[in-house]
Amino acid sequence: MRAPIVILRGMATKKLDLMGLNCPLPALRTRKALKTLMPGDLLQVHCTDPLAVLDIPNLVRETGDRVSITEQAERRIVFLIEKANDGGWRS
Numbered sequence: 001m002r003a004p005i006v007i008l009r010g011m012a013t014k015k016l017d018l019m020g021l022n023c024p025l026p027a028l029r030t031r032k033a034l035k036t037l038m039p040g041d042l043l044q045v046h047c048t049d050p051l052a053v054l055d056i057p058n059l060v061r062e063t064g065d066r067v068s069i070t071e072q073a074e075r076r077i078v079f080l081i082e083k084a085n086d087g088g089w090r091s
Contacts, residue, residue: 011040018047019076027055030081034063037083042068045079052077 016033018026026047033043045056053072056079060067069080 011042012038013042013044015044016046018045018049018052020048022049023051023055025049026052027059030056030079031059031063034065034081034083039083039085041083043079043081043083045081047077047079048075049077052079056081 014033014037016030018029021029026045026049030043030045033045037043045052047056049055053070057067057070060079060081064084066082066084067079068082069078071078
């Protein structure tokens, strides 16, 4: 599945639809998608797995990226992640 990329104020925003997938797939696919982004780009992740509220923020802390917005409505969870300038893993 190829995610759409939208240009927003000079940065790309990629939407990742992970609705219906369960742990660990949302975190694994989010990690893979983050590797394809340039610093400053945004990744919008849509998912339904309740464990994603723990897994994705932990993943973002590991990669050094930043969760800009987290929304949760009924079963849908939306994360907006900004790719870090250093683009890399932190120990």
